[in-house]
Amino acid sequence: MKNIVLIGMPGVGKSTAGVVLAKVLGYEFIDADLIIQQQEGKLLREIIAEVGTDGFIEVENRVNSQIEVEKSVIATGGSVVYGKEAMQHLREIGTVVYLKVSYDILEKRLHDIKGRGVVLKDGQDLRGLYEERVPLYEKYADITVCEDNLNVEQTIEKITEQLNKLEA
Numbered sequence: 001m002k003n004i005v006l007i008g009m010p011g012v013g014k015s016t017a018g019v020v021l022a023k024v025l026g027y028e029f030i031d032a033d034l035i036i037q038q039q040e041g042k043l044l045r046e047i048i049a050e051v052g053t054d055g056f057i058e059v060e061n062r063v064n065s066q067i068e069v070e071k072s073v074i075a076t077g078g079s080v081v082y083g084k085e086a087m088q089h090l091r092e093i094g095t096v097v098y099l100k101v102s103y104d105i106l107e108k109r110l111h112d113i114k115g116r117g118v119v120l121k122d123g124q125d126l127r128g129l130y131e132e133r134v135p136l137y138e139k140y141a142d143i144t145v146c147e148d149n150l151n152v153e154q155t156i157e158k159i160t161e162q163l164n165k166l167e168a
């Protein structure tokens with residue numbers, strides 16, 4: 001099996017489900033957000049404060065384009081889909097799984113969207129962000145897993161089922 005690349009909105013559970021999925025599969029786990037922080041020597045919010053959202057997207061695009069791993073689950077940041085080169089590379093090295101959640105559930109989960117350092121354009125709200133991003137996640141997904149009303153364990157089970165179907 002190739003690497004598994006998790007994409008989706010912030011708060012959908014890429015990092016939370018990703019690490020457990022890696023354990024279940026006996027894979028390594030990589031969080032692209034942490035690689036960005038390590039390579040830049042700064043927190044994500046410090047990068048965004050210094051170079052703005054467009055600058056952050058460039059950094060994220062560059063760092064994700066250079067990830068070279070095997071047998072790993074890669075949790076990306078929600079904004080990675082703005083990076084064309086990053087997505088081309090991630091699609092080459094892995095199976096891209098879109099973790100999908102309905103808007104209403106996401107809204108409840110993300111009380112404090114700004115506190116998470118989400119890449120929001122001026123005047124954009126969560127609804128606008130959701131509508132802008134969903135087509136991008138759909139465009140790059142090899143597999144889509146809807147986690148509405150599922151807990152982390154059930155979500156992981158659904159991901160592995162879909163991955164096995166793809167392999168068969």
Ligand SMILES: Nc1ncnc2c1ncn2[C@@H]1O[C@H](COP(=O)(O)OP(=O)(O)O)[C@@H](O)[C@H]1O
Nearest residue numbers: 010011012013014015016017147150151152155
């Ligand atoms: N089915 C689910 N799958 C993954 N996470 C879930 C699920 N239901 C609730 N959560 C919660 O949602 C949050 C997801 O946060 P996080 O993993 O940081 O998301 P992301 O990395 O996608 O931004 C966690 O608090 C997690 O416990």
Ligand SMILES: O=C(O)C1=C[C@@H](OP(=O)(O)O)[C@@H](O)[C@H](O)C1
Nearest residue numbers: 010011077078079116117118119
């Ligand atoms: O969707 C976004 O705009 C972002 C999501 C974050 O990661 P998570 O998706 O893991 O929350 C992080 O990469 C950055 O703060 C921007």
Ligand SMILES: [Mg+2]
Nearest residue numbers: 014015075076
């Ligand atoms: Mg995350």
